[in-house]
Amino acid sequence: MRKVSTKISLFILIGIIISACNAEKRVPDGKQLLASNQIIVNGKKINDEDVHNQLYQKPNGTFLGYRLRLNLYNLANLNPDSTYQAKFTNHPGKYERKAKWLSAKQVDRLGKSFWYHGIHDFLKKTGEAPVIIDSVKTQKSVSRLQYYYFNNGFFDVKVNSQHDTIRPKRGKIKYEITTNEPYILDSIKATISSVALDSLYQKTKEDALIKSGDQYKTVDFSDEKNRLSAYFRNHGAYYFQPTSIVFDIDTIGKKHKADVNVNIGNYSYQDKDSTKTEPFKLYKISSVDIYTDYAPNTSKQNITDSVSYQNFNLYSREKLKYKPHAITDAIFITKGTSFADYKTVLTSRYLTNLKIFNPPSIQYEVDKKDTLNNSLIAKIYLTPRKKYSFQASFDLTHSNIQDIGISFSPSLTIRNIFNGAETLEISTRANLGSSKDLANPNNQFFNVSEYGLNFKLNFPRIFLPFSTEKIIPKSMIPSTQISVGYATQKNIGLDKENFTGIFSYNWNPKRNNTARFDLFNIQFVRNLNSQNYFNVYGSSYNALNEIGQLYNTNPDYFNSNNNLIIESGTSGFTKDVLNGTINVPQSSYNDVKSIEERRVRLTENDFILATNFTFSKTTKTDLADNNFYLFKTKIESAGSLLSLISNLSNQKLNSNGHHEFFNLEYSEYIKTEFDFIKHWDLSKEKILAVRSFFGIAIPFGNSDYIPFSRSYFSGGSNDNRAWQPYSLGPGRTGATNDFNEANMKIALSAEFRFKILGDLKGAFFADAGNIWNVFDNVTDEKATFKNFSSLKDIALGSGFGLRYDLNFFVVRFDFGFKTYNPAEETGKKWFRDYNFGHSVLNFGINYPF
Structure with a gap:
């Protein structure tokens, strides 16, 4: 019975969709649906968006060739109130019967419910009414096209329209445009009444946006008017306005040529009941x-x-x-x-x-x-803001580590704390989260926690004992920021304490350019529960346990299930293998050595003293700008200052052959990154976005590897979306570890975004990239970048996404499919897991780039 009802429901649904697919359903008799617009310019069909935007009527929008919004509109009942009332008019006594068990008020309210009324309002709002051909709007489109071409120098343009019938209720409009010859600017002169303005004009006329030999364009004259006005007002002409500039254009006796006279009269102002004029003056500040x-x-x-x-x-x-x-x-x-x-x-x-x-x-x-x-x-x-202000935020978060997190972040801002316009911000944060990827022996839902405290002091100037005005003038809005922070993470396996300190300078070299120089960027990461390493990194434990079961000779290292005991058994067996007490084949010895090196690297405390410089440049003007690029680069050097001090003071090396600072081995490396994003607005809310990223961190001197906090990973909602975070690479290793990271990364992404209906948008994307080890102590050939031939290990993911724009942020769902997996065997790399069963669903807030 259930199967029968399912089939009936399916047939009903198909019937509703088919009935709605009649695009002409809402077209009145004697009227026609606009199927298409065709613009013919000088005998050639054009699809120029600027020209088509001049038309008052455009056909109903389509999604992949299907009029989705029109058909949604056709599904709606345009008069739900009348339909509801008709139920009772056509069935006398029905209203009274319903009122007996619902009450009259509830029966009336039922007519306003979502099922009877709201769903139709939703369909009408989400859908799109049929575009009916209107002769008045067609004529307006003709006038607008004439005006458009006239403003581009075609003063003799001719525009005609033709209405063609495709079928009784469907038609199209053809616009035929004959532009004739454009007008070219000939001589350009200026008549300026004010001597002061005339002198300024002579200095700037070489930069004019209208030049002899250019084709006439109205927009050039508008831009030139604004340019001159800005120039005059930036050189003392306080009362000058763009309306004071008049362009006299003379085409009499000229064959497709125009003479231009820049006419600037005197300043005109109202004095009581009379209008007076006088030459423009150049003002100084007294x-x-x-x-x-x-x-x-x-x-x-x-x-x-x-x-x-x-x-x-x-x-x-x-x-x-x-x-x-x-x-x-x-x-x-x-x-x-x-x-x-x-x-x-x-x-x-x-x-x-x-x-x-x-x-x-x-x-x-x-x-x-x-x-x-x-x-x-x-x-x-100046109106001062309150000296003290308190803010608090409560967020639901999703990150590369946490599947879900709940965070609370209160902060206190103290302004003008030292009477020098400084601001001090004291912020705290508390986070509880859940992650299925982490060790969770007690099976707790909230198995991640983090608490932190941060102090941030901002000076609105470069804080140095000498002047930097010649290098970084105050027009670049410089500032100095000093911050100190502490955070502790519990119940995530290793547990960590994180101490940070930053002393940085910030400024804006140009409009939309930012620069930051961290004189000191200090981080100390202290692992509180390093003995729990093999509970967290299960893949490392399984690899070591497998070797131990084959070659171990000490039963004390194993539990009753013949598995290595954490921590005594894993540490004892590893020590015996590396010092030769237990003899194993060379390949197994190398595996144990590699496992131990990774354990040491991820469990030892990290001390980083770095200096870095970050520069970014963008052409984006505002949030609505979809045609821009963003370039960002960063270079960081860590440990060099400490090594210099150690060498000058003849500090002795420790047992590992490294220098120490307060009994801690410090990291030494150089790191650089390049990030480039470009967006193209393809019109009709279609956008092509691409991103390229390259980063590399090279250890030297006091380090053989890069600290985990400064390394790279691949995969996730903002990276290669066909892989989970940390589950891609390094190289073609197949992500054998739990958290795979390396010190070099390449990432390339392209995304085509389009509107589906209303605020619902879609995207097709392709993500390529991987991480590798290079110039460090990793010897696995599958994980290391040797030369350009290693680029064959770049992974490719592709897929599609749905996004809903809530104005203040965008909710994003992306489905990623493994298109090329370098970890697979030859012949199985392409499209091996290209199905929904092996797809990766990514949830994100806002666009990935």
Whole structure:
């Protein structure tokens, strides 16, 4: 019976879909659905998006050639209220019968329920109404096309439209455009009434965006108007506006040529009931007045304290709470210089970046003391933010280690802590998580925990005993950050304590460029439960146990199940093999040695003293920009300073042949990374995104390998999505360890993103890459990068994803399939696990790159 009902439900569902697939279902009689638009320019069909965007009507959108949103709309009942009422009108007495066991109020409310009403509202909102051909909108499209080509220099353009019928309720529109010859700019002259502006114009006319010989384009004239206006206002012309520029274009007596005259008249202003004009003036700043605790809702400020500092005047309603230089360092408007818009913008940006004031109000007024009336007083109004502010966040998280985590992060911010516009942030975090990949002998759901405390002090300047203005001017908005942190992790097997300290400088060399220099980046990782190593890294234990069962001669190392005892049996057997007490074949000896080297590396305490420099550049202008690139590079050096001190002080080496710092072997390496992301906007909400990454860390001097915290892994929701985190590589080893990492990484990804319907979006992707060991103590040929021939070990994953845009973040599900697996045997590398049974489902927040 269950099978029969399933089949009936399936047939009903198919019937509903088929009925909805009638695209013309909602097309009224005598009307036609717009099937397509065709634009023919000078006899050739074009698909230029800019031209097609001029049309008032476009066909219903498709998904893979299917009108999904139109058919969803057709499934909806456009009048659910009438349909619900008709049930009772057509069946007298039905309303009364229902009201007896539901009540009349509940029966009426039922008509507004999701099943009767809400589902149809959802289908109408998610779907798309049929686009009906409208002759009025067609004519508007013709006018818009004429206007578009006219603005691109085709003054003699001709546009016609033709309505063709495909079938009774379906048609298409053809637009035929004859552009004729474009107009070319000929002579370009300027008539400027103000002598001061004319002098400025002569200095900048070589940079003009309209030049003789260029094809006429309206946008070039608009850009040139804005360029000139910005130039004049950045050189003292306070009252100048773009509307003061008029372009006179003369085509009389010219054959497809146009003469241009840049006409800039005098300044026109209203004086009582009359309009007056006078030549534009270039203004200088006569005074800079700063109100440090301005109250915007009070007309009387009641100034009680003031100070003059380096030609700045600072005023306060109460006792001045700031060291004068802390504020004046952020002011780019200075006494005696010309008025300039860009200085106003820089000042506003810098003051806002201090994070102790709300965005400032900067105003100018003519200095009445100047008899020539060409001086301005700059008035800067600052409204302080609260000295103390408390924030807290509660998050559900997903990471490469945790399947699910619950975190709570409260923080306290103290502003202007030393009266120099410094900010101190004290933050704590508590995290409980669950991971099925970690040792969990008690079978607890929350088997991961982390607690941390962090202090972060920010100075809005380069904190050095000498001036850096010539190297890093204040226009780059420099800052110094000192942070100290402590975190402890429990119940994840080894358990760790992590101490960090950073002293860094940050600045912006150019707009959308950032630079960071960590003078000191200190990390000390202390393992609290290293004896639990083989409980956590099960693959290492299994490999060692298998050898032990074959060659061990000491029964004390084994339990009743003939398995090595953790920790006494594993350590005893390893020691006996390596010192020759137990004789094993050379291959097994090498395996035991490799297992022990990995255990030592992952359980010993790490001390890292590094210096690094990070630079990034992007062309992204805002969140809606989908046509940009991002480049980021980093170089890091660790341990060199400590080695220099050790060598100068003739410090003795330890038993391992390494130097120590406070009885700890420190890490020494050099590391560099390159990350490049590029997005192309392909129109109609289609985006192609690519990413390439290369990173390498080379140990030397005091180290034979890279610390785990500084190594690379592959796989996961933001990497190669066909593999789980840490489950790819190194090389073609087949991820034999539990947490596979190495010191070199290559990653390449490409993703095609598209809209499905509403806020639901999809993507097809391909991820390539792997990790390798290079220049360290790993000798396994499968794991090491030898030369370019090792590139054949690059793994390839591909798949598709679904994303839902919630505006403030994107929820992402990606299905990854192993397309090329270098760990497989020859002949089985391609498409071996290309099925849903072996796919990897990745959950992520926001896009992977």
